[in-house]
Amino acid sequence: MFSLMANCCNWLKRWREPVRKVTLVMVGLDNAGKTATVKGIQGESPEDVAPTVGFSKIDLKQGRFEVTIFDLGGGKRIRGIWKNYYAEAYGIIFVVDSSDTERMEETKETMTEVLRHPRISGKPVLVS
Ligand SMILES: Nc1nc2c(ncn2[C@@H]2O[C@H](COP(=O)(O)OP(=O)(O)OP(=O)(O)O)[C@@H](O)[C@H]2O)c(=O)[nH]1
Ligand SMILES: [Mg+2]
Numbered sequence: 247m248f249s250l251m252a253n254c255c256n257w258l259k260r261w262r263e264p265v266r267k268v269t270l271v272m273v274g275l276d277n278a279g280k281t282a283t284v285k286g287i288q289g290e291s292p293e294d295v296a297p298t299v300g301f302s303k304i305d306l307k308q309g310r311f312e313v314t315i316f317d318l319g320g321g322k323r324i325r326g327i328w329k330n331y332y333a334e335a336y337g338i339i340f341v342v343d344s345s346d347t348e349r350m351e352e353t354k355e356t357m358t359e360v361l362r363h364p365r366i367s368g369k370p371v372l373v374s
C-alpha cells in the first residue's frame with residue numbers, strides 16, 4: 247500500500263513537471279555524418295543525404311523534453327555561421343568521421359576553435 251502511494255506521488259510529481267525546452271547545436275566537418283546521425287535518431291534511413299547548405303532544424307520530443315537540434319552545414323566556407331547558434335545552445339554535439347584519418351588535424355583544429363568559443367566553454371559537449 248505504501249509503495250503504491252509512493253508510486254502515485256512520483257507519477258503526480260512527474261506529471262506536474264513542466265515541459266523543458268532544450269536546444270542542441272550539431273557541428274563537425276562536412277561529410278562527417280551529422281545529417282545522417284539526425285536521420286538515424288528520427289528512425290529514417292541515413293543513406294541518400296545531401297550536404298547541408300546553411301542549416302536544418304529538427305524538433306524532437308523525448309519524455310518531458312522538447313529538443314531542437316540545429317544541424318549545421320560543415321563545409322569550410324559555411325563554418326562561420328556556427329557561432330550565431332552558440333548563444334541559444336544548451337550544449338553541442340560534435341560529429342567526427344573516425345574513418346576520415348586524413349582530416350583528423352582539421353577536425354582537431356575545428357573542435358579546438360569551437361570549444362574555445364566563450365559562448366561554448368562550460369557547456370555540455372557530446373563527441374559522436
Ligand atoms: N555507411 C555509413 N555512411 C554514413 C554514415 N554517416 C554518414 N554516412 C554517409 O556519409 C555521407 C555524408 O553524410 P552527411 O550526414 O551528409 O554529413 P554531414 O556531416 O551532414 O555533412 P555536411 O552537411 O556537408 O556538413 C552521406 O553519404 C552519408 O550517407 C555511417 O555511419 N555509415
Ligand atoms: Mg549535413
